[in-house]
Amino acid sequence: MAFNxxxxxxxxxxxxxxxxxxxxxxxxxxxxxxxRYDMRAxxxxxxxxxxxxxxxxxxxxxxxxGDKVQKELYLRLGSSQAPAKGAAKADHFMPPVAKLGKxxxxxxPKEEKAGTDELPQKPKGRILIFWGCGExxxxxxxxxxxxxxxxxxxxxxxxxxxxxxxxxxxxxxNSKTFGRWPAEDRKFVKTDSSLIGAHRVAGNYSPEIxxxxxxxxxxxxxxxxxxxxxxxxxxxxxxxxxxxxYLAWMFGGKMGPDGEMxxxxxxxxxxxxxxGGGLTDWLSPGQVAGLVRDRTVxxxxxxSCIIPQEVRKAGPDFRMGMLTAYGxxxxxxxxxRPADPKxxxxxxxxxxxxxxxxxxxxxxxxxxxxxxxxxxxxQEKKCKxxxxxxxxxxxxxxxx
Numbered sequence: 001m002a003f004n005x006x007x008x009x010x011x012x013x014x015x016x017x018x019x020x021x022x023x024x025x026x027x028x029x030x031x032x033x034x035x036r037y038d039m040r041a042x043x044x045x046x047x048x049x050x051x052x053x054x055x056x057x058x059x060x061x062x063x064x065x066g067d068k069v070q071k072e073l074y075l076r077l078g079s080s081q082a083p084a085k086g087a088a089k090a091d092h093f094m095p096p097v098a099k100l101g102k103x104x105x106x107x108x109p110k111e112e113k114a115g116t117d118e119l120p121q122k123p124k125g126r127i128l129i130f131w132g133c134g135e136x137x138x139x140x141x142x143x144x145x146x147x148x149x150x151x152x153x154x155x156x157x158x159x160x161x162x163x164x165x166x167x168x169x170x171x172x173x174n175s176k177t178f179g180r181w182p183a184e185d186r187k188f189v190k191t192d193s194s195l196i197g198a199h200r201v202a203g204n205y206s207p208e209i210x211x212x213x214x215x216x217x218x219x220x221x222x223x224x225x226x227x228x229x230x231x232x233x234x235x236x237x238x239x240x241x242x243x244x245x246y247l248a249w250m251f252g253g254k255m256g257p258d259g260e261m262x263x264x265x266x267x268x269x270x271x272x273x274x275x276g277g278g279l280t281d282w283l284s285p286g287q288v289a290g291l292v293r294d295r296t297v298x299x300x301x302x303x304s305c306i307i308p309q310e311v312r313k314a315g316p317d318f319r320m321g322m323l324t325a326y327g328x329x330x331x332x333x334x335x336x337r338p339a340d341p342k343x344x345x346x347x348x349x350x351x352x353x354x355x356x357x358x359x360x361x362x363x364x365x366x367x368x369x370x371x372x373x374x375x376x377x378x379q380e381k382k383c384k385x386x387x388x389x390x391x392x393x394x395x396x397x398x399x400x
Contacts, residue, residue: 029345029346029347030344030345030346030347031344031346031347032346032347032348032349033333033347033348033349033350034079034080034081034206034207034347034348034349035077035078035079035080035081035206035207035209035348035349035350036077036078036079036169036170036175036349036350036351036352037075037076037077037078037169037170037201037209037349037350037351037352038074038075038076038077038168038169038170038351038352038354039073039074039075039076039351039352039353039354040072040073040074040282040353040354040355040356041071041072041073041195041217041218041353041354041355041356042071042072042073042217042218042282042355042356042357042358043069043070043071043072043217043218043219043220043221043356043357043358044069044070044071044072044357044358044359045068045069045070045220045221045222045357045358045359045360046221046223046358046359046360046361047320047360047361047362048070048322048358048359048360049068049069049070049359069191069220070191071189071190071191071193071217072189073181073182073189073193073195074180074181074182075092075104075106075180075181076168076169076170076171076178076179076180077090077106077170077178077179077180077201077203077206078169078170078171078174078175078177078178079175079176079177079178079205079206080175080176081176081177081205081206082176082177082205083177083204083205084204084205085204086204087108088108088177088179088203088204088205089105089203089204089205090105090106090179090201090202090203090204090205090206091103091104091105091106091201091202091203092104092106092181092199092200092201093199093200093201093202094195094197094199095194095195095196095197095198095199096197097193097194097195097196097197098189098193098194098195098197099190099192099193099194100187100189100190100193101187104181104183104185104187105181105183105185106179106180106181106183106201106203107179107180107181107183107184107185108177108178108179108180109172109178109180111172112171112172112173112178112180125146125147125262125263125264126144126145126146126147126263126264127144127145127147127159127263127264127265127266128142128143128144128263128264128265128266128314128315129141129142129143129144129145129159129266129267129273129275130142130265130266130267130268130308130310130311130314131267131268131269131270131271131272131273131274132269132270132271132308133269133298133305133306133307133308134306134308135230135232135306135308135309136232136308136309136310137308137309137310137311141310142265142310142314143273145159159275159276161274161275161276161277161278161279162277163274163277163296164274164277164278164279164283164287164291164296165277165278166277166278166281167278167281168281169352176205177205177206179203179205193217194216194217195213195215195216195217195353196213196214196215196216197212197213198210198211198212199211199212199213201351206349207348207349209334209349209351211330211332211351213330213353214330215242215327215328215330215353215355217355218240218241218242218243218325218327218355218356218357219238219240219241219357220240220357220359221237221238221240221323221325221357221358221359222237222238222359223235223236223237223321223323223359223361224236224237225307225321225361225363227312228306230309231309231312231313232306232307232308232309232312233306233307233312233363234304234306234307235248235304235305235306235307235321235323236303236304236305237303237304237323237359238303239300239301239303240325240327240357242327242328242355243300243325243326243327243357244283244285244288244289244292244300244326244327244328245288245289245291245292245297245298245299245300245325245326246269246297246298246300246302246323246324246325246326247268247269247270247279247296247297247298247323247324247326248268248269248298248305248321248322248323248324249266249267249268249269249275249321249322250265250266250267250268250307250311250319250320250321250322250363251264251265251266251267251315251319251320252264252265252311252312252314252315252317252318252319252320252363253265253315253317253318254315254316254317255317255318263314263315264315265311265314265315265319267307267308267311269298269305270295270296270297271294271295271296272294272295272296274296279296279324280324282326282354282355282356283326283354283356284329284354285326285328285329288326297326318362318363319362319363320360320361320362320363321360321361321363322358322359322360323358323359323360324356324357324358325356325357325358326356327354327355327356327357328355329352329353329354329355330352330353331350331351331352331353332350332351332352333347333349333350333351334347334348334349335347335348
């Protein structure tokens with residue numbers, strides 16, 4: 001079968017594609033799927049889009065590059081089959097608008113580490129935990145974790161959410177043969193790349209997968225963080241088309257006399273104490289709808305949140321924030337579910353495409369030129385001789 005005809009046939013399946021996970025909840029397939037494919041597409045703005053580590057952060061600090069936007073794309077293929085011949089090989093053939101060449105190769109790693117939650121800094125004293133939007137932190141906050149009472153190297157118990165688990169789809173552990181991208185091919189999605197159009201995944205360890213995407217990368221988030229006279233701050237952002245909900249979180253702290261981190265402050269916009277875990281990942285609209293109902297995630301119509309006075313007062317030396325807009329999802333399956341509920345449904349493959357948009361900002365005294373930064377006047381530096389670069393080094397690497 002010619003390539004174009006094969007795409008047309010299989011893309012036709014995509015046109016009547018099932019919303020796989022809700023459908024599987026209604027009726028499990030008789031067998032399969034043989035192969036599962038997962039795409040995660042993201043738009044990144046603010047400090048995280050700067051690139052270049054400290055160099056990028058310094059560029060932002062001095063007023064450069066604050067409007068940069070990057071895109072991210074992660075591909076994962078899992079199969080219950082071994083390679084038909086030789087080493088595992090699979091490619092994702094993309095539409096020309098993706099600007100990634102004819103295809104990208106999915107590499108099969110020898111090992112893969114699971115994602116874990118880690119503190120962005122290693123505080124010496126305590127972690128002060130706040131949550132919720134509002135002028136003042138509610139009674140009972142902050143929750144204080146004294147790190148001196150925890151064995152060295154151990155994460156504070158109960159710090160990260162257990163309510164939303166990470167879901168990366170196929171992994172090396174849950175697949176007989178596995179492939180992923182980005183790999184070592186030095187290809188990366190570009191700022192003007194698009195996902196719209198026909199996609200095909202083919203290899204020697206899975207059935208051929210093909211589908212048409214109608215959802216593109218989400219628009220960029222633009223957040224501003226403005227200090228109020230009361231000591232609180234107004235976090236506001238643009239409404240992103242297709243967003244299903246928003247979540248903000250921030251960490252900050254006080255610097256010790258030698259430039260080491262003292263107390264650390266953590267805050268989330270969630271109405272309950274929810275940090276990390278799957279909340280930092282790509283979430284389906286169904287998941288987000290439930291999280292909006294219980295006020296873990298802000299509703300899609302929301303475009304502002306007040307960061308309480310106590311949060312900013314507890315972390316006066318620096319604050320770094322992140323805002324996530326969860327987005328749409330497209331699901332595909334072949335063959336379609338039979339109309340006859342008694343007929344066998346031998347599922348060959350499923351494909352899922354999830355979206356999100358994220359931005360970040362640095363809020364430090366005397367750095368009003370940084371994206372999302374407040375207009376506060378500078379305060380006395382506690383990391384005496386090392387200046388802006390030293391403070392940023394403390395934020396990113398620990399110490400001044």
